[in-house]
Amino acid sequence: MKVEFDHHSVLVDGQRKLIRSGSLHYFRLPAPELWRDRLAKMRAAGLNAVDLYYPWNYHSEVRGDFDFSGPRDVDLLHDMIEDEGLYLIARPGPYICAEIDFGGLPAWMLREPSIVPRCRNELGYSHSVEFVKATREWFEQIVPRFAHRSNLLLAQIENEYSVPSVFAGIPQDLYDLLIRWFGSKRLERIANHPAVRRRIMGRKGGVDEVRGQTSSYMRELRAMMLDLGVDVPIFHNDVSPRSGRQADVDILSLDRYPIVDFSSDWRDRKDTFDEFLSDEEDLAAHREQNPVFYPELQGGWYDGWGGTGYDFFRERLGPEGICNATVAALAARATLWNYYVFCGGITWGYMSSPDVYSSYDYAAPITESGGTGVRYETVHRLNEFLERFEQDIARTDVLPGRGRGDDAHLITRQGFENRYVFLRNPNQTTCKARLPESERAELAPWETQIRVYDAEEKLLAVSPEPLRWKAPTPQLPPALPRLERWSFSCASPQIDPAYDDASWDEIPAEAVKTGTMDIDSLGLHYGFVWYRGVFEGPLDRLRLDARHCWAVWINGALIASGDQHRNALGVGPDGARISRIGLGAASFSQGHNTIVICVESLGHNKGFADDGANPRGIVRIDTGHNQIRWRFRGGLVRGERGLTPIVAFDGVERVGTREVILPHGWPGNPEGVGLYETSFELEGIDAKSMALGLAFDPGRGKANLYLNSYLIGRYWPELGPQRRFLLPWGVLRPEGENHLAVALWKRNERAALGKLRLEPM
Numbered sequence: 129m130k131v132e133f134d135h136h137s138v139l140v141d142g143q144r145k146l147i148r149s150g151s152l153h154y155f156r157l158p159a160p161e162l163w164r165d166r167l168a169k170m171r172a173a174g175l176n177a178v179d180l181y182y183p184w185n186y187h188s189e190v191r192g193d194f195d196f197s198g199p200r201d202v203d204l205l206h207d208m209i210e211d212e213g214l215y216l217i218a219r220p221g222p223y224i225c226a227e228i229d230f231g232g233l234p235a236w237m238l239r240e241p242s243i244v245p246r247c248r249n250e251l252g253y254s255h256s257v258e259f260v261k262a263t264r265e266w267f268e269q270i271v272p273r274f275a276h277r278s279n280l281l282l283a284q285i286e287n288e289y290s291v292p293s294v295f296a297g298i299p300q301d302l303y304d305l306l307i308r309w310f311g312s313k314r315l316e317r318i319a320n321h322p323a324v325r326r327r328i329m330g331r332k333g334g335v336d337e338v339r340g341q342t343s344s345y346m347r348e349l350r351a352m353m354l355d356l357g358v359d360v361p362i363f364h365n366d367v368s369p370r371s372g373r374q375a376d377v378d379i380l381s382l383d384r385y386p387i388v389d390f391s392s393d394w395r396d397r398k399d400t401f402d403e404f405l406s407d408e409e410d411l412a413a414h415r416e417q418n419p420v421f422y423p424e425l426q427g428g429w430y431d432g433w434g435g436t437g438y439d440f441f442r443e444r445l446g447p448e449g450i451c452n453a454t455v456a457a458l459a460a461r462a463t464l465w466n467y468y469v470f471c472g473g474i475t476w477g478y479m480s481s482p483d484v485y486s487s488y489d490y491a492a493p494i495t496e497s498g499g500t501g502v503r504y505e506t507v508h509r510l511n512e513f514l515e516r517f518e519q520d521i522a523r524t525d526v527l528p529g530r531g532r533g534d535d536a537h538l539i540t541r542q543g544f545e546n547r548y549v550f551l552r553n554p555n556q557t558t559c560k561a562r563l564p565e566s567e568r569a570e571l572a573p574w575e576t577q578i579r580v581y582d583a584e585e586k587l588l589a590v591s592p593e594p595l596r597w598k599a600p601t602p603q604l605p606p607a608l609p610r611l612e613r614w615s616f617s618c619a620s621p622q623i624d625p626a627y628d629d630a631s632w633d634e635i636p637a638e639a640v641k642t643g644t645m646d647i648d649s650l651g652l653h654y655g656f657v658w659y660r661g662v663f664e665g666p667l668d669r670l671r672l673d674a675r676h677c678w679a680v681w682i683n684g685a686l687i688a689s690g691d692q693h694r695n696a697l698g699v700g701p702d703g704a705r706i707s708r709i710g711l712g713a714a715s716f717s718q719g720h721n722t723i724v725i726c727v728e729s730l731g732h733n734k735g736f737a738d739d740g741a742n743p744r745g746i747v748r749i750d751t752g753h754n755q756i757r758w759r760f761r762g763g764l765v766r767g768e769r770g771l772t773p774i775v776a777f778d779g780v781e782r783v784g785t786r787e788v789i790l791p792h793g794w795p796g797n798p799e800g801v802g803l804y805e806t807s808f809e810l811e812g813i814d815a816k817s818m819a820l821g822l823a824f825d826p827g828r829g830k831a832n833l834y835l836n837s838y839l840i841g842r843y844w845p846e847l848g849p850q851r852r853f854l855l856p857w858g859v860l861r862p863e864g865e866n867h868l869a870v871a872l873w874k875r876n877e878r879a880a881l882g883k884l885r886l887e888p889m
Contacts, residue, residue, distance in 0.1 A: 365424060474854050
């Protein structure tokens, strides 16, 4: 397949194509059985391409070791995409963002001082030879897997690789204070104010606003792609239409997310989609022979800890949101776009960056459970309309002064055969457009419309009438197993002063002295870490900076717990501070004492602002003059390790197992982690027609949810909002026994697990 491009579009074997793509995160669908279902639905929606990120960390947790089996079998995925007749857009990074840990970079590189991730610093760009060398190792594994695919359309290098964030030049300590004072979300709004951005960008060198910028790093990535067999156009997705655009690629492209503030209704802002209007002109200032390409056109938006939940996002975005974004892109001469994301999923294991929880439904046209609705149908109907005129609308130019004499007219474009009039009503009330014909002349609130005329000014077609958001009709649930009887055990016997921790790894005294006790220095990188120390006599004091969530036990008693999650965006410094922990409740002996600290990392920052190396676990600890001998172990329960742990529960430590009925809480002992387990079988449930989830009634205490050994969810009821977790088919067995485990981390006396029940999703 020969892929070329010109000013207007890509040409596949000489034929113009209107590329309508959607992002599929295979790493958020942890069973290949799910991939084919999502691909078939994408094809049925009228898409003709699928966009794939390939997360480096998902395939390589140890340098030199690569895994492409099971839920990582991209060769099988590529076969499925070909079977569906879809083009492939490949995005191997090395950085991908995607709201996953370290933006997809493997955390092992944080232990190698010679590696400067992404080759950036606060002044602009640096060049780390070792990072490029490591990237070559990754590319040699992943690029040949897609390079020679017969349906490969485009390939991307890097991801939104722009000059660092507007606060990059501010000292770290001051940035920490700013986050504490303003909060990360308010600080982001300040940073993105046009006046602030103009001032900051104006003092950064190395950016040519007309021709973009170049770097040897980007040229090396492109050379790697070519050397490894890629023979299709290579692109990069920029974040700004005017500055910082990467010129070392074949096709310049731009990400567009017009709706990111959900504190108010975007329909109250007439200018919501106006930024598209200048994209064609801004691109021409950089490069003339370049189609307008949106590799990330808003398909939804992500939610974070303490957020409102995806049902709210889906209702707030509505079908009008995705329709307006698509038509605005077409009006800007776009002939290639990719909905990010088109298929929701789950960020299972410890794969998430700290700004998202387990669900990554994204309010996408295809939900995390595989469902579709009015946003999906809007895309489907629009694609049916566009397919009628694909060859012609893939090559249009603006007709200046060809308006229709009213405010509803957006732009008119001329194709080789037909004329396309774009209308928009950016109001909450109906308006009537001045048109020579009466058909569909009345525009509904926030309706965008494309009217197609032939050379004789005859109306040929009008884009589909808008659909309106309608809450799904509740369905009667099928008969599902009741999850009432559970076994309950203490799964943290290490809190007991008499526990034998000889099998744990020792933290060298020098590491304790220099304060290198974080999880990356220990080689764990992800999830939970238990620190267990022994010392003589009472503690002088205890001051602790642990990230993100922690609890402390002294001689088996819970002394304190807390959270360091001040930066809810996962971009920039953590805004962390050291906590003084009162020791009045601790009971010490004059001889031997134990201290146990459990810390949970919510993930490394996604590296968007060169912040992926922010430490996790114990960052600073001050115990006065006491000499403590420390050992450590990873995992909330024993045997849990890595980015996406699959726990062998036969090896999990249990003490005091007994049967309980939910809801259940317990005062006093056992401290630490309470492990709830049950099994169930499904009968008469069609995996192809119904998705199932696990719903939590209100409770207290953070918890991990395991289905058939897979860590598929992280529950935080005090912060929320997620209380329902998808049980994905392929992990969930339609036949035979399913094992369900909930490890509840008791950090206060009121820890309790509410009722749990199976529900359709």
